[in-house]
Amino acid sequence: MISLISTSKAQRKIADHVRDRRLVMELTQDGLSQRSGVPLATLRKFEQKGIISLESLLKILVVVGGLEEIIVALEPDKPTFTSIDDVLKEDNTAYRKRGRRK
Numbered sequence: 001m002i003s004l005i006s007t008s009k010a011q012r013k014i015a016d017h018v019r020d021r022r023l024v025m026e027l028t029q030d031g032l033s034q035r036s037g038v039p040l041a042t043l044r045k046f047e048q049k050g051i052i053s054l055e056s057l058l059k060i061l062v063v064v065g066g067l068e069e070i071i072v073a074l075e076p077d078k079p080t081f082t083s084i085d086d087v088l089k090e091d092n093t094a095y096r097k098r099g100r101r102k
Helices: 007-024 029-036 040-049 054-064 067-073 084-089
Strands: none
Touching: 007 040, 007 054, 029 040, 029 054, 040 054, 054 067
16 A cells, blocks of 8 residues: 655654643643653654654553554454355455565
8 A cells, every 4th residue: 555645754744743642631741751751852752843752652641541542443454245145255264473584
């Protein structure tokens, strides 16, 4: 799948959305830092530049909301069937656990 948004733009948008959620909750950066356990300097860097570790982002999302939505958004697509023929044609092999070597 081709993405039309760069990773740096995505980081910036995510940081903006998290900041907006924080402000809607009327939390200061310090308040969010204390509630989430993420250091204030890390939170500031995230809101300014969009740079953060996955673990810290997840801790923040526990407080401001959105953790469940992220998990659901990353679920692999399930095959959709339009007829019984599609079901019968479906290969019942399990999903790959590893990639192929290059």
